[in-house]
Amino acid sequence: MFIKNSKFKKMILFTVLMLLIIVSGSAFADSQYISSVSADDSEIYISDTYNLTINLSNLPVGSTYKFLELKSTSIIEPTNGVYKKSISSNKVVFNLKQITDGSVIECDIVYNDGSSDKSVSETIVIPNVKKLSTSSSTSVTDTSKYEPEIKVVEENVPSFNVNKRNQIKFTLENIGTYSAKDINISLMYEGENTPLKKGNEVLTSQIAYLGKNKTKEIVIDLDLSKNSLAMLHQLKVKLSYKNAFGDSFKNDDYSYSFKVINTNTLPIIGIKKSEIRYTDVIAGVKNYIIFEIENTGTLNASDIMVELLGFDKDGIRLKDDVSKRYISSIKGKSTEKIYYAFIPASNAKSGNYELNAKFSYIDETGKKYESNSSVYIYVNGLDSKNIDLKISNKKFPKKINAGDEFSLNFDLENLSDIVANPVEIEAIYPDGIIPTSSPKIYLKTLEKDKKINIDFKFLAKNTLETGNYDFYIKFKYNTKGASESDYSEYKEYQGIFVQGASGMGRPKIIIKNFDFGSSKIMAGDTFNLKLDLFNTSTDEMIKNIKIKIESPDGIFTPVDSSSSVFVEKIDRNSTVEKLIKLKAKNDAEVKTYNLNIIMEYEDSKGNAYDSQKEPYKENEKITIPVSQPIKLEVGEINFPNEISIGRPLDLEINFFNMGKSTIYNLMAKIVDKDSNVLASNYFGNFDAGRTEYFEPTLQAQVAGDVKAKLLFTYEDASGEKGEFSKDINYYVAEETNNIDNGMNFDENIDMGNTQDKKSPIRSIVIAIVLIIIFIISLVIILKKRKKKKQMQLMLEEEDE
Structure with a gap:
């Protein structure tokens, strides 16, 4: 019999399924270990929480249950995160949250049969789970609203050393009410100067599942570039994940910061030292130059190309060699040697010739670099600079008399391999000396190792005064075919003392x-x-x-x-x-x-x-x-009528610069007889004609006569230190109970007592005392003003 009505088919299938669920929820006839499963909620929907009770069958005698563990699934989630529980009285209760509308889950049961632990897997059907749609209704539930909320937990910023193995560690937390699965984490550097090693620009990790309110530590190996900048870097954290229904979500709101510690220095290639194989570099003769190439950085340099430039047909050129050299690598702080064969042109002139070495190379990360180094090679050319003329066997009198004849005689020899062509020798003599032979000698050539004798004759005039006279021998020479500008010359000095005819020199x-x-x-x-x-x-x-x-x-x-x-x-x-x-x-x-x-x-x-x-x-x-003399004047120092122990003593001391120059680094002090400083003040530079005030506050500690000193220290314009002092003597009385204004009020008087206020005698006494104090204060002020005016008049008179 065939059922053709599809709607009727669905109803029958649903009825059968529900019967299966009911039957399986009440008992597991086909399970040897689970007798029944029940839930304390008659209708379980997604996000509902409930208690699931699993009753276990009795085991044979001698066997005991140990624990039951629910297998991780996207269908349910323990509210306390505990999937594994001990079995007590053949029963286990889990508090679960329904994540999807599924009802079939797996579990493992562990028991001991008396000799060893055994484990079996069982299937559990959760009763009373309601499907999202149990009718033919066309309405569809939007499962994307069940979005997990995953965040990166903020932690302290770590520091990573580029020369060590490093790991990024941070924590992901699901703060939402829904679990997440298939979580992909990627970290990447956005911008230039990435610290990540080439080929490792994106860091990734995966998590299969992260329940609600759960955390997971992420550990990713971090491979830093050796030339990373030592600074704070930031990686963008990108998260992608799904909910239990397979809906996808992304979160790019987080970043991971870390500091880079890098003591490495970039590779710098240059010439540390150059050496000529044959010490003398001679025009037309082949030679070799050896370069010691150094990497002054700590990072390795590789693929090093060296090109030697600066060759010229009239200077230095390569001989049976090429200008480029290749060096596979030079480690940090290490050197390598290379050499070049060269030859100076046969017509090269003497002097320094510059060659430039150009370097191109890469570091360990593939970054390209270029650098240059220059070297100078001195060439002994076939020119006049390399002609070596030597004077020997020189005969010249040290002292003569006015009117004497004398000669300057010496041998001249060419010690070089170059022919001097021509040579001019000239005697340069002072006034009062007359040459009796030609003062110039011209030689067409002077060959190697050739020696000739030169003789100049002179006469000292009778009128010469006593004194020392200067002679010079000037040599000028060249090589064959050279231009006038190529001539070389030098002078040889010779002095002679002449005794004048009068026997006297000019007095001074x-x-x-x-x-x-x-x-x-x-x-x-x-x-x-x-x-x-x-x-x-x-x-x-x-x-x-x-x-x-x-x-x-x-x-x-x-x-x-x-x-x-x-x-x-x-x-x-x-x-x-x-x-x-x-x-x-x-x-x-x-x-x-x-x-x-x-x-x-x-x-x-x-x-x-x-x-x-x-x-x-x-x-x-x-x-x-x-x-200018220092003139520091001090005005009169006034003391109060009574000074007692424990009361502050305030002084006002006027002082004046009566001199005509500035007093420098002026400091005023009050010192006791033991040179202890009681008060001080620094006034700095004190200009001429200026007035200043020193207002120290002293504290009397002992009754009786006090001998102190007002001490000024200073420097004058030349930096010489000086000081000025004035004695200060005063008497300190025993401590009294009088108030500061000198009125002898009884301390027991209550100033707020209205009866005392009404006493006319006391009011009159107070008034009289106040008037006396006012008059004394007025007199002191007027005296000070008068004295200050007198001092200003004195200063004006000094200036006049």
Whole structure:
């Protein structure tokens, strides 16, 4: 019999299914271990929670149940996350949440048969689960609303060292009310300067299932690039997952931050050292240059291409070689050697020739780099610079007399491999010397190891004065075919002493030493300037010496004399001391001043001019520092009528700069007899004519006479330290109970007592005391104002 009505078919199938569920929910006739399964909810829908009771059949004697474990599934979820429970009295109860409308789940039952543990798997049908649609209705439930909520739990920012193995660790938490499955996690760097190693730009991980309110630690290996920037980096975290119904969801709201620790340095390739195989690089001769190539970074460099540039046909060029070299790798802080064969051009000139090494390479991450290094090779060319001329066997008198004939004789030898062509030799002589042979000699060639004798003859004039005279031998030479600009030349010096016909040289006077009695002169002071006048001549005395003193700034003026003084004579090679009394100007600024000393004199014959018609006159300059005296004045110090123990003593001290210069680094202190500082204040720079106040507060500790000192320390304009002090003496009485204003009120009086206020006698006494205090205060203030005005008048008079 066939049932053709499809609607009727569905109803029959549904009825059969429900019967199966009811039967299976009440008992498991075909199960050896589960006797029945029941739920405490008659209708179970998605998201409902309920208690599922599983009753177990009796085991044979000697066997005992241990535990029952529900297998993980997307259908249900234990509310407390516990899938495994111990079996007590052949019964297990789970509190579950329904995730889907499924009803069939699996479990494992473990028991002990008396000898060992056994495990069996069973199927459980949850009773009373309601399907989403049990009719032919066309309505469809939107399961996408059952969205899990997965977040990345915020943790402390970790630090990763690029030279170590690292792992990213963070926690995912499902904070929603629905479980998630098929969870995919990916982390990637967005932007430039990624710290991730090439080929590992995206980090991934997967989780099969994450129940509600559950967490899962994610661990992903992190492979960092060796040249990562040492800074804070951030990876974008992208999550994709499904709910129990297979609906897909995404979450890109999170990121993962970490710090990179990188002590590596990038590879830098350059030439550490260059070496020439044959020390002398000679034009036209093959040679080799060896380069020690260094990687100064800590990271390895690889695929290194070296290209040597700078070759020229008239300079240095490669010889049987190519300009490029390849080096597979150079480790960090390591070197490799390469070499090139080269030859200087046969016509190369002497000098330094530059070659440039160009490097291209990559680091461990494949990043490309370029660098350059220069080297210089000195070439001994076939030019005049390499001609080595040597003078030997030189014969020249050290001393002659005026009118003598003499000669300059020496051997000249070419010690180089290059022919000198031509060679010019010239004698350069002073005035008063006459050459009696040609002062120039011309040689067409001077070959290697060739030696010739050179002889110049001279005559010293009879009129020559005693003294030293300078001679030079000038050599100028070249190579064959070279241009005029290629000539080389040098000079050889030779001195000679000539004894003049008169036996005397030009006398000269100098100031050998001077002294003014101290390191500085105070403005307005009179002082003695001592001059030590020295006649440098070893042959002749000088006489009739007139010394004139000039002060360009008008700071120094002679005292009791004119600006000129007279010295009768100074013997040869002798010193005469002369004292000149001077006074410094009162208002001179603090600085160092010049003093010009002009000395006019005659030789022993009374001549005021020498043989060259030059006057016997010498000008010298000396310097004298001038300072202003420090004038620090202190006004009168007033003390209160009564000073007692435990009461503060407030002082007001006026002080004035009565001098004409600034006082520097001024500090005022009150010190006791043991030099203990009781009070202090720093005033810094104290300008001339200025007034300041020092207001210390002292505290009397012991009754009786107190001896203290007001101490000022300072520096003058030249940095010299000084101090000024003034004694401060006062008497401290025993401690009293009087109030601060001096009124002898009884401490037991209640100031708020209305009866005391009404006492007319007490009111009169208080009024009288207050009036007396006011009058005393007024008198003190007026005295201070008067004294301050007087001090200002004194300062104005000083300035005038």
